Amino acid sequence: MPDKNIMAVPFDLLIMGAAVETGIINALEKRPMTAAELAAEITADQRAVWTVLEAMAALGYLTRQDHSYALSGDARNMIFTPGAPNYTGLSFMHRYELLKSWIHLPEVIATGKPHPRKRTPVTTAYFMAAMQEGARRSARPMGEFLLSGSPRNTRVLDIGGGPLFYARAFTALGAAVTVLDLAEVVSMMGKEAAAAGIEMIAGDFNVALPEGPFDLAYLGNINHMVGEEENQELIRKTAGVLKPGGRIAIVEFVRGASPFAAVFGVNMLVNTGNGGTWTMEQFTGWLENSGFGDIRLDTVAERQVITATKK
């Protein structure tokens, strides 16, 4: 149903995004400051800083005593206290970065060409935080769904698993996990992976996959990043690194089955050259062409997961 909130501007996100981007949040994390002190610290305009600080206080992110502003307890927990009930870290910054590309949707509609956001180590860290936030509740149930009854040291290949949440869940359930992700992500997450006993390999899934043979290949939210041909090729390559009887698990917004898939398709239209969201018929065709059978679609922790077995 059309929603009257369609006209609402995401003020919180815009203000908090700018506060992180300009250094306001980092500065106030260290100590309370007046608008003048903060403007000097981050080399900014004092009137602008004051106006934004007042808005942040009105929204509950800051407290004000005399003329000094401090992060509120809720904001500190939200951004800096892993384990707090309202903790999100900086995952909201990924949505803030997305706004910068989505605003170009009219040009994308006119030209059919994407307007991807700029990638830097900082935006990659925001992306990782957003993926981890998304996986927080679903990783364990997904692991249990896929690995229940599997022997210890079941070999799992997690393709595009750089945020490590699923890899950690699989490892905790006794699996031996190899993660493939891009070099920039491996350099960011490699140490964490090694400490958790997870093998991490830098590479491009469009080029090659780590040699198997694996018992389970996990493809979590990666099929939407590439086009139909690349998907067929990726699933074919996945079959090649699985043992006979090995399984593939694809977590995706399945077009036609997930109400969000069509909207997420626009995200891929804006951000990728030929990515999109795909129907169950498309996945079934790619899987059957690659020698998979016993294809099924389940919902686990509100995520759709397609599983199939290599014949």
Ligand SMILES: C[S@@+](CC[C@H](N)C(=O)[O-])C[C@H]1O[C@@H](n2cnc3c(N)ncnc32)[C@H](O)[C@@H]1O
């Ligand atoms: C949308 S995230 C999904 C993360 C995780 N699998 C999940 O389900 O939450 C996509 C992941 O694939 C990685 N990735 C993107 N393109 C890749 C490529 N060509 N080869 C390997 N990894 C890639 C990204 O760096 C990112 O970690």
